């Protein structure tokens with residue numbers, strides 16, 4: 195069986211799963227930029243075994259170079275086991291169980307972060323998965339359900355004891371959602387409690403941050419989520435060393451390749467939505483981003499969206515010229 199220890203040593207920094215963003219095209223681009231192996235967005239086990247068409251699209255395989263981790267959401271072994279077997283048959287090399295999703299409609303059904311509440315019941319689910327699968331089984335957890343039940347260490351120990359091969363920790367609690375700083379000391383506590391590899395996650399925005407998280411917590415690897423949206427080149431150690439023109443050229447190429455992959459791999463309707471979403475992420479934080487976003491989402495075709503996005507360069511140039519003019523006392 196694939197060794198998670200070796201794989202994580204070879205993949206110190208990787209893209210985190212993000213629903214509606216980290217589909218195949220984005221994962222291919224992140225890998226090309228230097229991300230370690232990637233994890234699919236969350237796939238609902240109940241919907242998958244009902245042959246829901248949209249869910250099947252999420253479970254589709256792409257030409258990724260590295261092992262493929264596929265993530266499942268579920269609340270019982272009755273659906274998680276057959277769904278996991280189906281994903282393995284379709285090509286998944288690793289099965290990851292989502293134990294951190296805080297979305298109310300997910301936790302109400304006992305899925306995502308709700309799995310951290312009843313540790314005994316979750317142990318039985320994970321043991322059933324472990325017995326059924328011959329690929330690594332991993333979990334992604336939060337710090338706990340809420341600030342009164344920060345039980346990441348207890349859950350990690352239980353997971354290790356039922357044979358889970360690796361754990362990712364996003365240390366905020368479910369009730370914290372994404373507010374406040376991620377308390378990295380919870381990652382260090384989990385690292386100290388188990389002898390299986392731990393991936394740390396939360397508020398990492400650069401390779402330097404990732405190295406700092408590894409040094410401060412002892413985690414074996416790091417996952418980067420939001421900071422990689424519209425900035426997949428953050429996985430590329432060369433990017434920050436390039437001169438501004440070469441850097442801009444590399445970024446333009448990444449965006450163009452990403453759009454081409456979206457058109458190649460997604461059905462037309464989905465491709466248009468994805469292209470707009472990803473272009474809005476690439477434009478975020480830049481000059482005129484808010485206005486650009488509105489225009490992007492009204493675009494009728496991918497070509498039109500791309501033309502709107504490319505005008506962003508002109509907007510940036512105009513504002514730079516204005517700034518330079520002010521600085522020069524013009």
Ligand SMILES: Cc1cc2nc3c(=O)[nH]c(=O)nc-3n(C[C@H](O)[C@H](O)[C@H](O)COP(=O)(O)O)c2cc1C
Nearest residue numbers: 210211212213235236334364396397398418419420
């Ligand atoms: C839009 C969005 C979608 C997400 N979807 C998932 C998901 O499908 N599965 C999962 O385990 N985590 C999901 N997450 C959580 C991230 O993987 C990650 O744990 C979290 O964003 C903290 O890391 P960051 O500070 O690097 O963003 C999502 C986060 C965001 C912002």
